[in-house]
Amino acid sequence: MAVITRAQIQRELVPGLKVVWGQELKRYPDMWPEIFETESSDRSFEEDLNVVGLGPANVKTEGSAVTYDTSSEFYISRYVHQTVALAFSITEEAMEDNLYMKTAKQNTKSLAYSFKYTKEVTGAAILNNGFTAGYNGGDGVPLFSTSHPLVNGSTISNRPTTGVDLNETAIEAMRIQMARWTDSRGMLVNYQPEKLVIPPDYMFTATRLMSTVLRVGTSDNDINALKEMGIFSKGFTMNPFLLDTNAWYVKTNAPNGLKHFNRVSLSFDKDGDFDTGNMKFKGRERYSFGWSNPLGMWGSPGSS
Numbered sequence: 459m460a461v462i463t464r465a466q467i468q469r470e471l472v473p474g475l476k477v478v479w480g481q482e483l484k485r486y487p488d489m490w491p492e493i494f495e496t497e498s499s500d501r502s503f504e505e506d507l508n509v510v511g512l513g514p515a516n517v518k519t520e521g522s523a524v525t526y527d528t529s530s531e532f533y534i535s536r537y538v539h540q541t542v543a544l545a546f547s548i549t550e551e552a553m554e555d556n557l558y559m560k561t562a563k564q565n566t567k568s569l570a571y572s573f574k575y576t577k578e579v580t581g582a583a584i585l586n587n588g589f590t591a592g593y594n595g596g597d598g599v600p601l602f603s604t605s606h607p608l609v610n611g612s613t614i615s616n617r618p619t620t621g622v623d624l625n626e627t628a629i630e631a632m633r634i635q636m637a638r639w640t641d642s643r644g645m646l647v648n649y650q651p652e653k654l655v656i657p658p659d660y661m662f663t664a665t666r667l668m669s670t671v672l673r674v675g676t677s678d679n680d681i682n683a684l685k686e687m688g689i690f691s692k693g694f695t696m697n698p699f700l701l702d703t704n705a706w707y708v709k710t711n712a713p714n715g716l717k718h719f720n721r722v723s724l725s726f727d728k729d730g731d732f733d734t735g736n737m738k739f740k741g742r743e744r745y746s747f748g749w750s751n752p753l754g755m756w757g758s759p760g761s762s
Contacts, residue, residue, distance in 0.1 A: 485571060490581035492695040493655060493709060494718040494747060503539060504719050506750035508532040508596065510609045513643040532609050532642065535596030537746040539721040540580075544572050550735030566726065569741050573724055581747050582699035584716060585655070585707055589617070589759045595749055602757040609642040616752055621759040624660050624706045626667060626674060629684060632708060632756055639753060647712075649753055654694035655707040661696045668694060704760020715754010719746045 497504075510532050516525045546565050587593040588601035597606055604615040615635070622628040633651060641647050656664055666674050668690065673680040684690075690708075700707075709715070721744035728739045749755070 485574070486578070486698060488574070489578055489695070489697045489699060490718065490747075492653070492697070493585070494581060494716045496718045496720055499537075499539065499719040499721045499746075501721075504537040504746070506535040506537075506596070506714055506717075508534070508750070510642040514645060530609065533596040533598070535748065535750040537717065537719050537748045539719060539744045539746045541742065541744050542573060542576055543740065543742040544569060545738060545740035547731075547736045547738045550737070553737055566739060569726070569739065570724075573741055573743060577745070578699045581718065582697060582701075584747050584749065585705075585755075585757065586699075586701045588707075588755070588757055589705075595752060597752065599752075601749055601752055601755060602759075603752070606752050608640075608644075610644055612644070614639060614753070616756045618758050621704075621761055623704055623761045624656065624663055624667075624758075626684065628758065629667065629689060632758075633689060636710070636756060647753070649710045649712045651690055651708045651756070652711050653692040653709040654690045655700075655709055656694060656696055657700040657703055657705070658696055658698050659703040660706055664694045664696075702760060704762055706758055706760070708756040710754055710756065712751050712753040714750040715752075716749045717747070721745055 508531070510530045512527045512529060518524055546569065584601065590600060593600050595601060599606055602617040604617060604619055605613040606616065607613055618628070618631065636649060636651060639647050639649055654664055667684055669685065670682050671685065673682050722742070724741060724743040726739065726741045728737060730737055
């Protein structure tokens with residue numbers, strides 16, 4: 459077991475030491491809540507059942523019988539909670555000789571950020587793996603696919619057929635594609651783009667596309683239709699945990715899209731070891747990330 463000894467913190471043992479740095483870095487705020495909706499859980503796993511509703515109503519001629527329709531179950535999305543834990547231990551002698559308890563205090567702050575960092579990486583992995591075969595959702599295909607199955611035998615797409623980089627034309631095509639989305643009975647659904655989700659490489663492009671009054675990159679006096687129409691009602695979020703520098707994503711208002719289930723909130727504990735006298739500090743939480751309705755997101759892997 460890894461243990462922090464006096465040899466590792468000998469300079470911290472010097473009386474009058476004012477600053478211990480290296481763990482007091484400026485950190486990013488929580489990024490994953492910008493993408494995921496959170497629900498609580500009291501089970502080892504959660505399941506979302508996709509239920510297909512009734513189809514369009516039919517014209518009934520005079521004297522004829524009414525047409526009956528049925529709803530049905532389609533597929534299940536399962537969220538299996540993982541346990542995340544980390545600890546550190548400090549020798550009894552190091553605790554005794556560290557006059558200001560700096561080691562325990564600093565490492566506890568570091569421990570908290572370790573959990574925060576892991577959660578960001580785990581959440582971002584849903585998008586980072588969103589185009590990868592084998593990382594499938596409840597409908598049997600990846601999050602971003604041109605062939606999400608519908609119960610009527612057809613398919614629906616939440617990505618371009620060929621990947622495109624972030625630009626005005628690509629956003630226009632995304633919005634038109636989204637306007638033609640249907641449910642499993644072939645009826646149009648009014649899902650709207652809400653938020654643009656980008657890696658750091660696109661933050662300047664996104665600002666120009668969404669903030670200028672006139673159209674970007676032209677000498678014409680055209681209005682910026684993206685801004686005028688309010689295509690992204692909640693703006694954009696830059697997520698440094700997104701790995702692909704060309705990929706970009708759009709969060710929609712579709713229900714049951716990307717989800718985070720909180721099973722056990724982050725908690726910290728400490729205890730002493732009787733045999734060694736060492737002090738142990740531990741953090742632990744349980745959660746899961748995933749998606750149920752793939753139309754909660756739209757994504758492009760970029761052109762390369």
